[in-house]
Structure formats: C-alpha cells, structure tokens
Amino acid sequence: MDDLSDILGDEYEAVIGLEVHCQLDTASKLFSGASTKYGAEPNSQVAPLDMGLPGTLPVVNRKAVEYAVRAGLALRCDVRNETKFARKNYFYPDLPKGYQISQHRAPLCENGELVVPIDGDPLGDGDVRRVGIQRLHLEEDAGKSTHLKGQPHSLVDLNRCGVPLIEIVSEPDLRTPAEARAYMKALRDIVVFLDISDGEMSEGSLRCDANVSVRPSGDEAFGTRTELKNINSFKFVHDGIAAEIRRQIELLEAGESVEQETRLYDVDAGRTRPMRSKEESHDYRYFPEPDLPVFTVDKEWIEEIRANLPALPAERRRMYREAWNVGRDDAGVLTGEPALANFFEASVAHWSGDAQTVANWIVNQWLRVLNDTGHTIDEAGVEPGEFVGVVELVEDRVISQNAGQTVLEEMITTGRDAETIVDDEGLRQMTDAGAIESLVDDVLDDNPEQVAEYRGGNNNVLGWFIGQVMQASGGSADPKIVRSLLQEKLDS
C-alpha cells in the first residue's frame, strides 16, 4: 500500500472528514419537471424555474425525497418526519436564481454510520473503521460552467441546474488517504445498490470535498483544517488528501502553521494549491426557503421505504459465502455491480445444483462473453433462466464447455434460443460410446506407428490421438469418453 506511514510516522496523525455530493437518478429535477438525463444538448433540459425566470416556484419531487431517505436508512441515519429547505445565497452565472435551495437546519437525515474496510481488503474480512455520518440532506445542483482558455467569455450549461443531490457529511473519523478512498468506494457501492445513483465519479454523479488536518499523535485537539474541493475520482481522493497531509506536516516540521483555507488538488503537479480567496469568502445568508412549506415524511412512508430497501453488497456477500458456500473471491466479483448480483441470485433460483457452479459460470464464462461482445448484463438480453439452461446443457454433457460459450455468444448476437443454436450449429455432443468406439478403432488401425510409440512409453502421443478422434467426429465427440476409450484400448 502506498500509505503515508513513511510521512506520518509515529509522530503525526491525520484527521479527515468528507462531504460527498451524489446526484440522484430521478427522471425529473428536484424542483421542476425538466429531465435530468446526462449528456443532452446543452441548455435543452431547462424549465423556467431552472433558468430562474421571474414568478417561477419550486415544487418538491417526492421521488428525490424517497431516494434520499433510502440512502439515509442504508447509512443507519435518523430520518426526520418534518424537514425544511433553506436558501443558500451567492452570485454565480451557473446559479440562475442567485441562491441554491438546500437544507440548513432540520436536514432530512442525521446521526448515521458507515462501516468501512480499512486494511486494503475490500471484502471486509479485515479491520474496519466506523465512520459517523453527521447529516445527509437534499439540495439542487448548480449548472455547469466551462471557462475557455484565452476567451473573454465562459459557457454555461443549465441542464444540470436543479438536478437532485444528496450531500453526505461524515464525522472527522477517517485517518488515512486509503481510508478516505475506501469510504468513497463503500458509499459508491451503497448508492449504486440502492438504485438511486449511477455513482459515476467520472461523470460527476459522485464528487467530494475533504476536510483535512494533522495533529501530533496522541493529541485530542484537532489541528487547523483545510478544505480540499472538487475531488472527482477515487484516485484523487487518495492522492489529493495524501498531498495535503504531506504539505501540512512539512509546514509543521518547519515550525510554520496551517492556515484555514479552501484548496484544490493540482493533478499534474501532484500538489494542492489555494483557491482564490475572493471566491470563498462567502456569507451564504442561509434562511428558510419561503416558497416551500415544511416537508412531511410520515412514519408509514419511512417504513415502506425501509421495507423495500435493496440488500447492500456486504450483506449479499455474507449470504453468498455463508448460506450458499460461494468462494470468497467469486462472492466479491459477483457483488461488484447490482446487475451482476441480481443476475447471479436469479440464476441460482433457476438452478437445482450448487450455487458455486453458477458462480463459476458467471465469473469465468459469462463475464468473458459479455466483455468480448461488448455488452452490459442488462443489454445482453439473456434472462437468468435462459442462462441457466445453457449451464444445464453443459453439465448434462449435451454440449461441450466450449460450445456452451459459443451458445451464449450466439444468444446475445442473434437472439436465438439455446436449443435452436445447438441444432443449427451442430453443437450437440456425440455421447454414444459405441459410435465413438468405432471412430477410436479406425484411428488406431490407421496409425500403427503411433500406437507403437505410445506403447513404447511415450504417453504424450495420447493427446495426438484424442485430437485425431475429435477431428474425425467433426468436433462433436465428448472428449471425456474419447480419452477413456483411447486409454482403455492403448493400455490393454
């Protein structure tokens, strides 16, 4: 691990808290009916409210509240029955109303926790860190500004304006850059498995700011913290925080002090640098949003959301391993994406044998086929029941393992069902021992020299014989039967 033990040594301890912004995957925006679809033509998904037109009013999207409650419950937060929105006031061209509707006092969720694996083992068998969740609240995203180098103007895209976000504020419970990264990954898994966000840091669906300070080991009091803004990849979560810790320790070692300020991680330089102070000296003048009454989240609704909460990766891994006896690494792979885990679970439900066989098939064959054909599991159009049908054909030795893979490829690319493909492509295995035996006899009769060679002690010739028989069968003979018949006859 590229951890900081060399720098922190025994002398210093870092204290890290993260503020994570996560875009919710609702069809429409938090307060308007405009679409939230990513990648549309700039300024094409903009309702009058998103443009800040005079006289427009916000109306809360209940779906967004539901998604936020899902996240809150998954993070073991208390969910407030009455939550309030507030205005955060500042001027910027990508903030058309001149204020962001957010939550200040009375956030939707508070007092949660997330258990994060911290020893580099993502499957959580090792040490864990309990990270407190201070609060989780709803707010609207701002638009997107693009500043063109050397141009007097900037471009503003308001499509993102009003897209629902949850802000998840952790307690300062993280101690190393690796822990911060692991926390981000765990959060990403949660929002993806809850089906509330795509969790893509590269598309900005998941972003974070980090509060970083260092203190002499053993001290209770926190050091002066800096805020590292706009971190947009898991790698930079680690590298940015590491760079900032290094900078702060160097300052302290040199007898200087850390200044409380907002900084940015400069990826190219591998260092953090201060943001212009002009941009951050805001007094946001928060006050209750007068256009929105107190929003009621009644207990029945919360319980309904809780009852429908999808199982999270850690829970599913435990089930695969403990109840289904699936290997540790396979369980890890299968819980990497919700679609994969769902596919695995649905396949197991169709399968009468042991779950590990299905796990092997998904991890070793299915993922390769998907990768080769360039499809996601959802795009492939192969239902878990159909998939299990192919596994059964192989397990029943109707077709060979290789033919199984061919069938899966053909199912994706042509949409035909497995039986049709097997027949059309002549993939059915020859399992009639009598028929195979006559092929074996022909090959042995035709090649007396090789028979003599084998019998003279060169066992390697067996492979050559298998190849000859398979070729004679047009590839359809069951290789296991071929091998055993050959051995039987050659050794006799």
Next chain:
Amino acid sequence: MSRDILKELRAGEISSLEVIDAIIEAAQDDVFNAFVSLVDPSELREQARGADRAREAGEARPLEGWPVAIKDNICTRNLTTTAGSKILEDFESPYEATAVQRLRDAGAIVVGKTNLDEFGMGSSSETSHIGPVRNPADPDRVAGGSSGGSAAALAAELALGALGSDTGGSVRQPASHCGVVGLKPTYGRVSRNGLIAYASSLDQIGPMASTVEGCARLFDAIAGHDDRDATSLAVEPAGPGCADVLSEGVDGMTVGLPEEYLGEASRLDPQVRSRVEAAIEALEEAGAETTSVSLPHTEYAVATYYLIATAEASSNLARYDGVRFGRRAEDADDLAELYKKSRAEGFGDEVKRRIILGTYVLSAGYYEAYYEKAQKVRTLIRRDFESAFEEVDALVAPVAPTPAWTLGEKRDDPLEMYLEDIFTTSANLAGIPAMSVPSGTTDQGLPVGTQLLGPALSEPVLFRLAQKIFEQCNDEASGRG
C-alpha cells in the same frame, strides 16, 4: 360607464365590443399613467366579438367579456412583464401566471398591464421606470401603491376588474385611495405561480374591482389550489362562491373594533376616522354587533414586516443579474462588474434600499437579532388575531392613516412612507384575508376605504360585510358614483 356595467353586460344591454371600444378610446391618452402596456386594439375587439358571440349563444362563462387589467408584476404571455423596473423593461415571460390563466378561462379579456411601484416595493406607485401613477380623483395626488395602476385603471373606468398583488397592503391601500374594492386573500388561496416575487411568505395576488360583486366574482375565478405553488392551500372551502353570498347580510355577526387601530394613539386623520366610523355604523344598522378588541403587538408590525420582507426580497431579486435575461450593462470588464453595473443601472433607489437592508438582516451575526426575532414577533402577531377571532367574526379598521397625498410629498422620506403600511402589514404577517371597501370621500372628494379583516378562509364573511358597507356608504356619498 356606470357601476352597473357588469349587470348590463350580463343582461345583454351593452355589448362587450361597446365596452372594449370605450376602454380603447379612454386608454389612448392614459392621463393617469395607469398602464405600462396595452393589448393591441384589434386584438381586443376580436376577443370582445368572441365574448358577444358566446353570450348570444348562451355559452357565456362567469367573466365573459370582462375587460381586466393585470398588475405588471404578474406574468402574461404576449405582453411584457416589467415589474415596473428598468431591469426588466423588455422582459417577455414564456409562460402565464395561474391567476391570469384562470381569468382567461373564465372569459375575461386582458386589456393591459398596470403601473406599480418597482417590484411592488412602495406605497405610492411613484417608483416605476415609466413614472408615477396619478389618482383619478385628483391627478396631483398619488394613487397609493404598489398596485396603484390597477386601482387607477378601475377608478378611471379603463377596466372592470384588475389583479393587484399585496405584500404589506399593496392591494388594499391603493384601492382605498382610489375608491375601489380590493382583497388580499388568505395566504395560499390564490396561486403565486407567475407573480414576480417580492417577499414570498407575504405576497398574495388579489382581485380588485369597482364593485364588491365584481371583486367577489374575480376572486371566485382565481382562487383555488395550484400544483405549481407548494404554498397553495389544498383545502377548498365548502359552499357557494363569494359572489353568491353577498345578499346574505350581516345580521348576527360580531365585528371587532381593534383599539390599536381606532384608539386615540393611532393618529388617524379625522376625515378618515369619520368614514371608517360611518362604515361601522352601516354594519351596526344592518344588524351586526360591534365590540372592542385588542391586538397588542400591532405596534411591532411595520418593523417586523420590513425585516422579513426585505430579507426575502434581497434573495428573490438576486436573479436579476444581467446574465440570462433583462437589462445587462454594456461595458463590464469582468463578472463582478457585470453584476454591479447591471444592478446599479437596472434597479431604482427604493429597490436598492430594500435589497441592502435585507442583505444586512440575513448576514452572519445579525440573523438571530433581526430575521429570527422578526419571525418570533410574527408568531405573536398571528396569535393576536387568533385570540381576537375567538370572539368576533371579523375586524373593522382603517386601511391607511391618511387619504391620498400629493405626488412627491413622501418620496424622499422612506420612513414616513413605511408608516403608511401601519394598518395593513399585520394581515400579511398573519396570512389572513383583508379587504378594502370604499366608504365615501373626504371633504375634498378623496376616497377613503375601510378595512375588513377575518380569520383564514373567511373571504365569504368579508364580502358580505363589504357589500353592506358598499351599499350604505356610497350611494349617498359625495363625489363619484
């Protein structure tokens, strides 16, 4: 045109086209500067002909062919919506306010957009980018504000109905000064969708008309829940509309007379007092009981109002930054300068004053002392009314301490101007309905209105009381009629 014009229209004694033609003729000069913009005459005539055809076919809707004027801070398609501000002087809304849409759906014809104090911030309608509204009762005097253009248009018979907006008295006070009827509905009763926000927790669109009946019919058309306004009330009062209860009278009602509004300390102009007393007598004669009540926190209403209203305004007006719409400064070198210049050029002095005040009120370190404390006082004011309404059905009070004053008289004295709102802001702070009903004129012929206030959703009660005052105090009143 007479005040019976609505009845004549309904009876087919006069056609919508004749009414529209008279308005087009009269509005040409607009000597009172009541309008910011007018709909094209040919368009108006076409709509009037349509209304006449509908009436002949027996398909007349409740407001068929009514010419209505819309305050220019309420969004309309096909006409600019300027809020009386240079910063929006060319602004055209791509959508229409719910209240305007409901008027159109009921058959009304929008004739134009009326002049106002910039962004509704004022009590005299002197601060818009097109100059002051003049009072039809005396063109050297103010029409009141901020819905002065709507009130003046009605008084000058340039419309039969109008929409105003009332944040601290902006419908009631100009109605009083111009001698027309104006209602500030219960907060949430009329959708704010499309109303350019001044102070969101106080703003309400209100109907205005020359008669109580006209006002009631407009209200019946625009009131009701709207999904596009989260503060819009979901409850619909049962029973008939306000226009259908006017004749029910006031016999047996109990009306409260607030000491703080009518006592010696209220420094009420004697002529205003005498008109309000005449209104009270009219109610007593019609069978209402009167009793004295107290609203002890009245003296804090104006201060509370100006803290909350300016705080909300400072945020609501942030969107006028020259970036996406509205006036944009030409020669700005960078973003900060673009903001500063656009806003410096686009906003008038009073608007700037309120933005600065509101920004201060919300600033770190002052929020608790001002904004939060004002919210607490607001609760006390609301409770004053709640306890009063345990004993009485409604309250009677003056609308404004004086009749209309001379143009320019208070323009340079903001505090004096703010005190104009002393009797009106409480209803907005409490979210209760209140209306102004003409109660005769002063010796100089200046109109004076009486204010009626009731508990939330008591509009039908207020309209019944208003109808009595209107009948008793205006037929024999001097001046217009």
